[in-house]
Each structure stands twice: as structure tokens, then as C-alpha cells.
Amino acid sequence: MLILPKNERQIDWSFSYINQPINSEWATIVSADRKKVTLVDRNLSPKYEYQLPDEISCLAISAKGDLLAAIMANGNHLAIVTAENELVFEEQLPNPSRDNGFEDCWFDVDGLRFWCMKVIEGEEVEIQIRDTNSWQIQRKVLLEDPFGSSCFSFHPHPENQILAISAAEGQGGQQIYWLYDDGTTIHTVEFPCHYDTAPPEFHPAGGEFVVVHDCGRQISRFSFPECNLLGICQWPHADDGFGYYMCYLSDDRILVNTDEGLMYLIDINKMEISDQLILIGHEPRSSRELFPNLKDIEEGLCGDLHYFYRFDSDSILSVHSQVLSQEPRSKQKTLVIFGGKEIFGSLAKVQPSAPYSKLLIQSLGIS
16 A cells, blocks of 8 residues: 655754654654754644753653653653743652663643652662652552563553553563552552563553564454453564554554564454555665665665654654665654555544543452
């Protein structure tokens, strides 16, 4: 399937990465020195610019885009700044260590809670909820690191009641937990994972999710919150494999990237690849043609895609290499917005009553 991009813009100033959008309106671009963050709208026009004093390792943007939380200095510095670059809160750890530090953070959509996680001695992670007026810790819970020195990250459920946390270690071990805050206690539920399981990608209505696992050889579909297996899609080839970026295009179709920079549509009722999605101007090429400056590169078909995110109800934001002569790790990129009725279909929306979160809450014995 050939798709014409809706918007495309080259980024002449180099940048480090694009953070996953926190809602349908904004995306955040982090500069190459990891000290400047630019908030852009769906036309890729700048809205806010944040300047930070140190290198950013993790960030979160409030739903309105007017607050930025940044974890800096290898996890030793947490700061909250306004769109006017006014510092409203910061905490610096007194004894910096690789085994201690802030790991990830997240603003609730309602703006009332700020979630933060802090690794302790490489053996536990402290999940904190801070009030967004005082920024003081209101509630916290300790989770044992299942592997030791794991990397932790937050992944919000669409109903804004449940937050997933992923723990991963370099040899393929992964654990996922569901978190729920009842205003008094933070409850945790463990989700048994396959080997090498990526973080969950939730359906926008919240009733199911998909994960990539087994080193990109499989995509599994689960119900939420029961976590019943609904189907498995096997990667059909000996080379390449599913990547870790996915999004739902309709109730029966998802988009996924591959390790070689390609994109495929997956029919999740049949759990099989239904088509390849190709952006005009970013067609697949031979690896030697795409990266002529690389030596000892294996011959094969690949694309210039790095990653993509859902940007709004019917658009996707993707990041691509800007010129063919670049190396894969080059920071000069092209931003592309594509989508529309050509690829998006009927997609159930999140319900204000949060029915799926209620099922999980009931299973915890909380009324």
C-alpha cells in the first residue's frame, strides 16, 4: 500500500530524539545536546521551547503542554519548569550513583498527579505520586527489581486510571505491572510476560493490548484487564523482525515497524500480515543503496524509517533518515505526518466511565 505523506519537514538542526506524544496535540523534539526541548503541533510548528541546565535522560509534558518534567544528570536531577522556563521544583540527589536515581516520570491527563520512579541501590524501584501544587510526595510504593539493575518505564492506559510499568534487563528478561492509585494506596498487579517482551501498546478504548516478544519474532494480542491471549502473529521470514513501535489503526488492524525500517499492517483478527505500508518518497531500497558509506553491510531490503508514534485521531508522526548517504545513527532527520482514511478505520473510543479499569479495580477487591 502506497501512502502520500500529509506533511513533511526536514530538521536542519540536529536533534537527539522525539518523545512519544502525551496526547493528540503535541510531540516533543529533543535537541542533539539533550538540553533543549521543542513542543510542536500537528503542523510541526513550534509551540513552546524549554531550555534545561543539564543533559536530559527522560522527560514528560503536561496535558496542556505548559509544564515539562525532566530527569537529568544520569538520573540524579529532577526538575519541573514552565513554558516560560521558570523553575517551579527540583530535587537533586546528594550522593549520585549508578545504582540510585530517577528513572521515569509522567503527568496524569487530569493534571492532579505527577508520577515518578526512583531506583534504589539497583534492587528496588520506588513509585511516587506527587501533588502538582506542592510537588511533594503524597503516596509511594516499593517494587522489587525482578532482574537487578533493570530499566523501568511508564506506559499509560487510555482510561487514565491505570498505569503500566515495564521492567527490562539487557538479556531479554521483562516484567510488566499494572498500577492503580485509589487516593490512599498505590496497588500493583503483576502481568506474567514472555521472554523478551516489549512494553504494551493499548487499544485507544483500553479493552486490549498488543506486545512484541521473542526478539521480534512474535506479536501477541491480549484482553485487558483479564490478560487472556487472543492471538499470536508470527514473523514469517528468517531475517528482519517486528520492531517495538505499534499503533492501532482500526479495531481490527495495527501498524508495526521492523528492525530494517519497514512498516506492515497486521490483521489482528487473523493475526497475520495483510500488507506492507510504503510512504511515497521513502520507498524501501537495498541496504547498500540506502547506506553507501557503511562497510560490511549485509545485502537486503530496508527503509529509512527510525520510529513512529500515533499523533492524533487519524495521523501518525514518523522519523526518517534525511539523506541516503547518512549512517543509521545520524541526527539529521526528516519528520513525516501521514494517515487519513486510507489507513485508518473504525476505532472504538475511550469511554468516560472507564469500564476496563473498573474491572481491574474490582479484581483488587476495591469498591
